[in-house]
Amino acid sequence: MAVQGNLSEISLTDLIQLNCQSGMTGRLTVSSRGRTAQVFFDGGVIVHVTQGEKSGQEVFYEILGWDSGVFTLESGILTPTQTINARCSDLLLGGLHQLDEKSNPKEPAPGQLPLPEDVGELFGFEKSNLPETEDLSTEDTMAQNMQEILMELTEEVPGLLAAAVVGMDGLPVADVARGPVNIEQISAQMTLLIKLVETSTEKLDAGTVQDYLLTTDKAYLLLHFLGNTQYFLGMSADRSKTNLGKMRLYNRVFAEKLIAAMPR
Amino acid sequence: MAKLDDILIDVRNQLGSDFIATDVVGMDGMSIAGSSANPDFNADAASARFAMVMKLATKVATKVKMGEVEDSLVTTDKTYILTRFIGDGSYYWAITVTPEATLGVVRMLMDEYADQIWDAIPH
Numbered sequence: 001m002a003v004q005g006n007l008s009e010i011s012l013t014d015l016i017q018l019n020c021q022s023g024m025t026g027r028l029t030v031s032s033r034g035r036t037a038q039v040f041f042d043g044g045v046i047v048h049v050t051q052g053e054k055s056g057q058e059v060f061y062e063i064l065g066w067d068s069g070v071f072t073l074e075s076g077i078l079t080p081t082q083t084i085n086a087r088c089s090d091l092l093l094g095g096l097h098q099l100d101e102k103s104n105p106k107e108p109a110p111g112q113l114p115l116p117e118d119v120g121e122l123f124g125f126e127k128s129n130l131p132e133t134e135d136l137s138t139e140d141t142m143a144q145n146m147q148e149i150l151m152e153l154t155e156e157v158p159g160l161l162a163a164a165v166v167g168m169d170g171l172p173v174a175d176v177a178r179g180p181v182n183i184e185q186i187s188a189q190m191t192l193l194i195k196l197v198e199t200s201t202e203k204l205d206a207g208t209v210q211d212y213l214l215t216t217d218k219a220y221l222l223l224h225f226l227g228n229t230q231y232f233l234g235m236s237a238d239r240s241k242t243n244l245g246k247m248r249l250y251n252r253v254f255a256e257k258l259i260a261a262m263p264r
Numbered sequence: 265m266a267k268l269d270d271i272l273i274d275v276r277n278q279l280g281s282d283f284i285a286t287d288v289v290g291m292d293g294m295s296i297a298g299s300s301a302n303p304d305f306n307a308d309a310a311s312a313r314f315a316m317v318m319k320l321a322t323k324v325a326t327k328v329k330m331g332e333v334e335d336s337l338v339t340t341d342k343t344y345i346l347t348r349f350i351g352d353g354s355y356y357w358a359i360t361v362t363p364e365a366t367l368g369v370v371r372m373l374m375d376e377y378a379d380q381i382w383d384a385i386p387h
Contacts (some may be wrong), residue, residue, distance in 0.1 A: 018301050023327060043329065079279045080351060097357060137345055148330065168283060173371045182328075184309065185327070185328065186328045189324040189327055189328055190324070192320065193317075193320055193324050195322060196316060196317055196320050196340055197317055200313040200314065200316070200317055201338060201340050201345070203309065204306065204309060204313060206310075206338075206340055206342060206343050206345060206360070207337060207340030207341045207342030207343055208340055208341050208342075209339070209340050210339045210340060211338075211341070212334045212336065212337070212338050213336060213337040213339075214321050214324075214325065214330075214333065215333070215334045215335045215337075216325050216331035216333050217331045217332045217334060218330060218331030218332075219330050219331060221330060223327075236330070244366075
């Protein structure tokens with residue numbers, strides 16, 4: 001089923017962000033001023049963008065600047081090829097920076113606001129993907145510390161696929177992953193699950209949840225609350241390559257480190 | 265179903281004083297067999313709640329392409345709650361033990377008895 005709309009009702013950036021977060025597989029066709037582009041999603045990851053003869057990441061950055069036109073969203077259509085291998089959040093952030101540089105190399109044009117410094121928070125990106133600045137805020141430093149701790153974690157746990165610090169609002173604060181994964185989608189799904197587990201144990205008077213382990217035929221997913229905070233550490237590891245005992249041990253150890261890195 | 269009850273009694277005996285409760289539950293959230301060391305334990309509520317958890321876990325695993333759910337473990341300050349799908353996945357088996365229980369042993373017991381439990385359910 002196709003959904004059609006106008007870019008005057010929703011911006012292309014918001015539309016792409018929504019498709020990424022919902023884990024969409026399909027095609028977004030955008031037409032603006034005689035030009036037509038197609039963006040292909042696979043499980044919420046942008047895998048291919050094409051406009052005429054051109055394709056790839058640069059085309060994606062170019063079309064992000066289209067502020068008028070119409071779009072058609074068709075789910076279930078698979079990409080004919082893959083020309084992009086980057087996370088949705090990275091692509092959008094890169095595109096926004098390019099747009100900002102093109103339209104406003106130094107000073108904001110009259111009536112145009114500069115890209116907010118906390119753009120990362122607005123889109124649920126991890127701050128470590130933001131360009132480094134001389135004057136880091138406390139929150140920036142916190143996110144960088146967490147990112148470093150997660151990087152250390154990947155070196156300790158064999159078979160680790162991804163790890164993230166996620167708020168109970170479902171947004172990741174910091175994350176690391178081996179290969180392209182839709183961390184926003186995974187974070188949101190993990191949050192849904194741990195919220196239900198928390199509610200269930202509370203209603204059954206079974207105590208305060210410390211962690212939750214899900215085992216599938218392929219992987220382990222371990223979610224560990226970071227103390228009394230509204231955040232948890234989520235880790236996913238390849239079951240054939242990891243050791244569950246070691247994974248739980250490092251999960252506890254690194255949870256303590258992350259708690260210490262959080263602002264009080 | 266007497267065979268199923270016998271198996272659960274056997275499991276309970278092996279867990280000794282660490283045992284809190286066990287239930288074999290359909291994915292409709294209804295327990296078909298179980299026992300508890302605590303007479304106040306609300307098996308109906310626990311069965312229904314964790315059927316919801318197992319269903320959501322399955323949906324999440326599918327959505328994030330993690331594969332087919334086998335089991336889950338909730339660790340709280342009071343308990344370990346282990347749940348695992350049995351047979352064709354139309355039932356799950358839950359065991360609740362104290363935090364003093366040896367987790368590896370409980371997981372091993374569940375591995376050992378899962379097939380027997382499935383065989384004991386009329387289907």
